[in-house]
Amino acid sequence: MCRRFAARTLALLLLLAVLPVLPNQAAPARAAAEVRGFVDAHSHLFSYEAFGGKLMCGRPFHAGGIEQALKDCTDHYPNGELAWYENFTRTGSPTGTHDPVGWPTFRDWPAHDSLTHQQAYYTWVERAWRGGLRIMVNHLVANRQLCAIYPLRKNSCDEMSSIRLQAQRARELQDHIDAEHGGPGLGWFRIVRDPAEARRTVEAGKLAVVLGIEASEPFGCRQILGLAQCTRSQIDRGLDEMYELGVRSMYVCHKYDNALCGVRFDSGTQGAIVNLGNLLGTGAFWRARTCTTAEHDHPIEPGGVLPDQLVGLLPPGVSLPLYPAAPHCNTRGLTALGEYMVQAMTRRGMLVEIDHMSVKAADRTLDLLEAADYPGVISSHSWTDPGYFGRIYALGGMIAQYGHDSEDFVAEWRRTEPLRQAHQVAGYGYGLDVNGMGELPGPRASSSANPVTYPFTTFDGVSLDRQRTGERVWDVNTDGVANYGLVPDWIEDMRIIAGEEIVQDLAAGAESYLRTWEAAAARRAQ
Numbered sequence: 001m002c003r004r005f006a007a008r009t010l011a012l013l014l015l016l017a018v019l020p021v022l023p024n025q026a027a028p029a030r031a032a033a034e035v036r037g038f039v040d041a042h043s044h045l046f047s048y049e050a051f052g053g054k055l056m057c058g059r060p061f062h063a064g065g066i067e068q069a070l071k072d073c074t075d076h077y078p079n080g081e082l083a084w085y086e087n088f089t090r091t092g093s094p095t096g097t098h099d100p101v102g103w104p105t106f107r108d109w110p111a112h113d114s115l116t117h118q119q120a121y122y123t124w125v126e127r128a129w130r131g132g133l134r135i136m137v138n139h140l141v142a143n144r145q146l147c148a149i150y151p152l153r154k155n156s157c158d159e160m161s162s163i164r165l166q167a168q169r170a171r172e173l174q175d176h177i178d179a180e181h182g183g184p185g186l187g188w189f190r191i192v193r194d195p196a197e198a199r200r201t202v203e204a205g206k207l208a209v210v211l212g213i214e215a216s217e218p219f220g221c222r223q224i225l226g227l228a229q230c231t232r233s234q235i236d237r238g239l240d241e242m243y244e245l246g247v248r249s250m251y252v253c254h255k256y257d258n259a260l261c262g263v264r265f266d267s268g269t270q271g272a273i274v275n276l277g278n279l280l281g282t283g284a285f286w287r288a289r290t291c292t293t294a295e296h297d298h299p300i301e302p303g304g305v306l307p308d309q310l311v312g313l314l315p316p317g318v319s320l321p322l323y324p325a326a327p328h329c330n331t332r333g334l335t336a337l338g339e340y341m342v343q344a345m346t347r348r349g350m351l352v353e354i355d356h357m358s359v360k361a362a363d364r365t366l367d368l369l370e371a372a373d374y375p376g377v378i379s380s381h382s383w384t385d386p387g388y389f390g391r392i393y394a395l396g397g398m399i400a401q402y403g404h405d406s407e408d409f410v411a412e413w414r415r416t417e418p419l420r421q422a423h424q425v426a427g428y429g430y431g432l433d434v435n436g437m438g439e440l441p442g443p444r445a446s447s448s449a450n451p452v453t454y455p456f457t458t459f460d461g462v463s464l465d466r467q468r469t470g471e472r473v474w475d476v477n478t479d480g481v482a483n484y485g486l487v488p489d490w491i492e493d494m495r496i497i498a499g500e501e502i503v504q505d506l507a508a509g510a511e512s513y514l515r516t517w518e519a520a521a522a523r524r525a526q
Helices: 006-015 084-091 122-130 144-149 159-180 195-203 232-245 268-282 336-347 359-371 386-395 406-422 484-498 500-507 509-525
Strands: 038-043 133-142 189-191 207-215 247-251 288-290 328-330 351-353 377-379 398-402 429-431 467-469 472-474
Touching: 038 398, 038 484, 038 509, 122 133, 122 159, 122 189, 122 467, 122 484, 133 159, 133 195, 133 247, 133 509, 144 268, 159 189, 159 207, 159 232, 195 207, 195 509, 207 351, 232 247, 232 336, 328 359, 336 351, 336 359, 336 509, 351 509, 359 377, 359 386, 377 386, 386 398, 386 406, 398 406, 398 509, 406 484, 406 500, 429 509, 467 484, 484 500, 500 509
Parallel strands: 038 133, 038 429, 133 207, 189 207, 207 247, 247 351, 351 377, 377 398, 398 429
Antiparallel strands: 288 328, 467 472
16 A cells, blocks of 8 residues: 555645565465466555545445446545645645546546546456456555544544454445346355465456455554553454454554554655654654665655645654664564564464565564464565565565556566576566555556557457446556556556566466465464
């Protein structure tokens, strides 16, 4: 969540007060054949209910139909002039206009760089499934600090209340799709609770949806001036409740330091703004030291200054801290409570999400997992130091790249290919972070020379023409991934510039993810 535009988002919110075969490839004892298909390891279909429920416009489905689901926010009418959040996150300025009409014209939204409008309507997800998507990890997302500052809300700012509501919405969508396909269990969208169920779902040609959590203060584990606001018993009760709810993958910290771990910094002006949020949420700025190891957090750059309006939010007598020379490392790592949570997750066979942890916290987390020989670790959207990739793969974990533009995605896939070969890892995944307040892949600048041509055929023989919804027809060459239905087109674009090998690696992603999850889940059974 909040990969690219967290800075602009938080800025405006604060103005109103983000080799042998290794375990990953060792086939578990089973008769089932390997599955084929893509894995999206990081998505947010139901984030429209997060942050108070008024920040994002439109829904992935509505009982009243698409005309009700894909409507703009009330405060965006009549011409988007008052949609300061949309304008700022899209252009860097709070002023601007857009056509608020969604269905049926979709003149200005959804778009790959429009962050407040629904990008994952369920028929768009269906097109991605028909184009090869087989596993989607849907992160239930929450951030109490952002919710408390944003002036419009209809839902509680309590993070766990928001998580429960989003889980309910996920099951409502499953029921909605089931009803369209003849009754319970007959739809293509299946929320799964264990890897065996996920494997059966994929083998049946349906979409296996795994529930995860990306929250800043899980189970109320906030810290104020270094004092933890939760206990071990709260962590156990929370994990038990979430496990019963179906959650199988989870972050320990996100964006702000909490009672469990320190976070990986944001840089530049974005870093300064999120750092101010850390002060308002925890009572202290980030603390950093000059790193002495190869791995490090993002630098807190001298250019990361606050706008004048935000400087006014600083308490009297408080100024932005001075930091030592880069490279920077957060002095906060994994706390004793954080170690307890990681170990409690391993006892339950859950996947530990390592992204957003400070390198000090990530390093200690990997130490714990290595000591336990526990394979259930994942980097789901490129927010951990690449120096840890080898340790993740050695454990049997999974790595998915953020949904960059096709050329950038291909470049990182190529850069990391020798590492995957060394660990005999065939599968590769992506974490698109849809509806996560980060841009989706834009159109390729060089596409005029060798564009995606329609219709095209996916790796498993499905023919896809240009996507149409209502009166709007999209083309990945000019629109990029304007909505989730264009993910197969994005993958076809990468095939054009990198060949069949990248498609085959991505098509092995679902199997690779299942093997990691199976190995982790086996520990719960022991």
